[in-house]
Amino acid sequence: MKPQAPFSPDWRKTPPKPGTYRSIFKWGRPDGFKHPNARLYHMVKDVFAMTDADFQRPGNTGDTAVSHGLPLRLDPAHAAWLTDRVGEENVSRDDFSRLKYATGKTMEEALRLRLETVGDLPDLVIHPRHKQDVADIVAYCHEHRIPVYVYGGGSSVNFGFSPTRGGVTLVMGTHMNRLLAISEKNQTATVQPGLMGPEYERLLNGAPEHFNARRRYTGGHFPQSFEHSSVGGWIVTLGSGQQSSYYGDMYDIVLSQEYVTPAGTFRTLDYPATATGPKVSDIMKGSEGAYGILVEATVRIFRHMPENRQRFAFVFTNWESAVEAAGEISQGEFGMPSMFRISDAEETDVALKLYGVEGTVIDRFMTLRGYKPGERCLCMGMANGEKGFAKNIKRRVKRICRRAGAMNISGYPVRKWEASRYHDPYLREDLNDFGIMIDTLESSVTWEGLHRLHREVRDFIKSRPKTVCMTHASHFYPQGTNLYFIFIARMEDIDEYRAFQSGIIDRIVAGGGSLSHHHGVGKMIGPWMERHLGKEQMEVLLALKRHFDPHGIMNPGGTMGLD
Numbered sequence: 001m002k003p004q005a006p007f008s009p010d011w012r013k014t015p016p017k018p019g020t021y022r023s024i025f026k027w028g029r030p031d032g033f034k035h036p037n038a039r040l041y042h043m044v045k046d047v048f049a050m051t052d053a054d055f056q057r058p059g060n061t062g063d064t065a066v067s068h069g070l071p072l073r074l075d076p077a078h079a080a081w082l083t084d085r086v087g088e089e090n091v092s093r094d095d096f097s098r099l100k101y102a103t104g105k106t107m108e109e110a111l112r113l114r115l116e117t118v119g120d121l122p123d124l125v126i127h128p129r130h131k132q133d134v135a136d137i138v139a140y141c142h143e144h145r146i147p148v149y150v151y152g153g154g155s156s157v158n159f160g161f162s163p164t165r166g167g168v169t170l171v172m173g174t175h176m177n178r179l180l181a182i183s184e185k186n187q188t189a190t191v192q193p194g195l196m197g198p199e200y201e202r203l204l205n206g207a208p209e210h211f212n213a214r215r216r217y218t219g220g221h222f223p224q225s226f227e228h229s230s231v232g233g234w235i236v237t238l239g240s241g242q243q244s245s246y247y248g249d250m251y252d253i254v255l256s257q258e259y260v261t262p263a264g265t266f267r268t269l270d271y272p273a274t275a276t277g278p279k280v281s282d283i284m285k286g287s288e289g290a291y292g293i294l295v296e297a298t299v300r301i302f303r304h305m306p307e308n309r310q311r312f313a314f315v316f317t318n319w320e321s322a323v324e325a326a327g328e329i330s331q332g333e334f335g336m337p338s339m340f341r342i343s344d345a346e347e348t349d350v351a352l353k354l355y356g357v358e359g360t361v362i363d364r365f366m367t368l369r370g371y372k373p374g375e376r377c378l379c380m381g382m383a384n385g386e387k388g389f390a391k392n393i394k395r396r397v398k399r400i401c402r403r404a405g406a407m408n409i410s411g412y413p414v415r416k417w418e419a420s421r422y423h424d425p426y427l428r429e430d431l432n433d434f435g436i437m438i439d440t441l442e443s444s445v446t447w448e449g450l451h452r453l454h455r456e457v458r459d460f461i462k463s464r465p466k467t468v469c470m471t472h473a474s475h476f477y478p479q480g481t482n483l484y485f486i487f488i489a490r491m492e493d494i495d496e497y498r499a500f501q502s503g504i505i506d507r508i509v510a511g512g513g514s515l516s517h518h519h520g521v522g523k524m525i526g527p528w529m530e531r532h533l534g535k536e537q538m539e540v541l542l543a544l545k546r547h548f549d550p551h552g553i554m555n556p557g558g559t560m561g562l563d
Contacts, residue, residue: 158522164557193232
């Protein structure tokens, strides 16, 4: 008799139908999927005390067509003026568009849409064609006190463009999505804010063909949302890519910007450095649409030399030795790996399942050598740049890791990570279909404060029974790093989720971490801003808000705690 195949859930393999709630909250491409492998599936069942029967039928899937019928609150005369300005073809007011462009990728928004619950909506969705459209719309809305929100790639995880007061949402990616120029002499590119990550990188890599350049270039910015986020979104949220330890955060990469604000339009200067007082350009980085709208930017670009890439991976006996080695590498002054990541013990165990390493010869050899499951910690990295430079970084990293007792496990895990680094978020929908949520919060922390923050946040998350908490550091500086907390829980109640998330943010603040490292603040974290920064610093931000946006029309409703 033929043995029965082990049960595998009928994971969703078909794109959501256009116009449905699921088509809004689904991550990434409509036809993009990554399903839990057998090892991860068995781990989920063990952690949450579930059986195959719990995976026979999904819960709320959001496959209904969007239909809410919520009325437009905007005065018809204003709607007519705005429509006339950009053309009827560049204005949307249907139920689906109003919901789509009001929604980001937070776990809370996904839970709401699964229940077909509609929150705040814009009255009109406008697709500006160029800078003058933006200037005219902002001036008109300022005069008539109409709220203005901005939608980039749609990957916001902090309610960044939730239109809490109605008004209009400007979609920047429809028309304002070009790479305008490359200066090889200055090694810069000038871009429009709606340009999406893959297209930006394609044009830079193909600079000889597209811009008659002598060299190929890279933007150096690769967040996990790379495929579905825009250059403008990276800038206004102070994003960091997965290779920021070498190329820098967007704060470092941006040289100059052009903004449209209710107080007027201005362009900052693109000098590499200047001693002319506090830089207005720095003030606008990370302003999240609360002061004005980014319409153009000049950014640093880098030579694209993938042939020189050096990969490495090590396993440490414990988290403490991994952190110690990472600090030594970050302060070694021999150059930094571009991608560099250390995972704590719980994340390491999950990662070895996810990347198919568990149960292999490498896994058995690690265990025999004393690198035990539940204790061992994975370190992965790669070095980019000039050939000798990249090789020297790998050589120095090896020396430090071996001195810390780590075992070299080759570049294999890095190659597995590279192949899936943009696909892991697709796991979310599969788990959500069966009542399991996965979410993240991240914080910046000094080396001195790292272990306290790691311990206190983990203790809170793990105090909830049957909850996974994976943590890694992936953006490194001589003075510290970030901690990225990924938590997985069986939870479908939105109020329960919201209370749990708030508790984590409270512990991050109390534990000495920053509110955010690279996801911005939005409206989600805004309530903690004054507690985090203090009254005097908040007064500075509020004074800027009053100058640039005296009527409070720009992304109102709690963005960065400014209103």
